[in-house]
Amino acid sequence: MSHPTALDQYRLLGRSGMRVSPLALGTMTFGADWGWGADDEQARRIFDIYVDSGGNFIDTSVNYTNGTSERILGQLLKGRRDRIVVSTKFTMARDPSDPNSGGNHRMNLVRSVEASLRQLDTDRIELLHLHAWDFTTSADEVMRALDDLVRSGKVLYLGICNTPAWKVAQLQTLADLRGWSPLVALQIEYSLVERTPEHELMPMAQEMGLGVMPWSPLGGGILTGKYSRDDLQQASEAGVSVTRKGVIASSGHMTARSLDIAEVVNAVAHEIGATPSQVALAWTLLNPAVVAPVIGARTLIQAQDNLGALRICLDTEHIARLSQASAPEAIFPNRFVERPMVQQLIFGQTNLQRRV
Secondary structure (H helix, E strand, O other): OOOOOOOOOOEEOOOOOOEEOOOEEEOOOEOOOOOOOEOHHHHHHHHHHHHHOOOOEEEOOOOHHHHHHHHHHHHHOOOOHHHOEEEEEEOOOOOOOOOOOOOOOHHHHHHHHHHHHHHHOOOOEEEEEEOOOOOOOOHHHHHHHHHHHHHHOOEEEEEEEOOOHHHHHHHHHHHHHHOOOOEEEEEEEOEOOEOHHHOOHHHHHHHHOOEEEEEOOOHHHHHHOOOOHHHOOOOOOOOOOOOHHHHHHHHOOOOHHHHHHHHHHHHHHHHHOOOHHHHHHHHHOOOOOEOOOEEEOOOHHHHHHHHHHHHOOOOHHHHHHHHHHHOOOOOOOHHHHOOHHHHHHHHOOOOOOOOO
8 A cells, every 4th residue: 555645645444435535634622521622613724734734534433522422523514525434333322321321232223323323413325434343242143233334324334442353253253144234444453652553454454355453553642742751650540541541541542651752752753853653653654564553642743743644654674673673472373483484394495476
């Protein structure tokens, strides 16, 4: 996949024919209900600069800022609805006291989509993601219910987030065998501080025809360089923290290793005249499985900075430094199969040219 240089250099989303911008605008920051988001006016400025620059791919969820994110986005879409690909999600509970207001089952799916349509004030959702696997609902129930929504016209394409690779493969295979609507997008955490998806999820996505949409490509803000050793802390809060620093602490990424990676990002940024955020985003776009990282911004300045990542071109030496600093540890079975002895046992002395 060629390196994009502008939002209007569109890409195909997975196995679908839908064209999307190489950066998706995330709107979890739209609304101040969680204590740290953008108000309506700031959200409008961020939305306008993204769309006016050619962007057409906007991501939200039924539960972001308690529904305020979708409501703000619904107002911003007025007059421009037909050119925007709206991506939203279901799974997360909208009413903690209602046992059926969360999960992947058909009841919650239908109710969540109806809630999203009301909040967005629209008649369809271009891309609906299952937000996280609940480990309780059957694969048949999920994929049949999703297919019914596509057949109804309320949803056009399907995606999935935060689910093990083996389960995504099962769901995709089931859809293909039954003639149901397939998954075309995979939204997962992926950045220089979270590269473990390279083991299973990203190769699976390429094989199964899912375009990858990395969320938190800046490591929750760690890769921007604004945190130091004094900020090191971990937390396990059940609710969403009222501060961005608290959210990052709860993610488990506020570690010395993450800060070491951020220092390399900052050094590369200084050398090429870019910002750390732009370098981190540009690195993410290098992975051939990635279609569109999801960028989130609370201010117009942050949004402008992130969009500048499309103009960044990292050379071989910079890529090597970033990759070496952030390389994840190998896992089984790759760790075993890639050993010279095992390769010798598999291939003998044959000189075999592998598929690209």
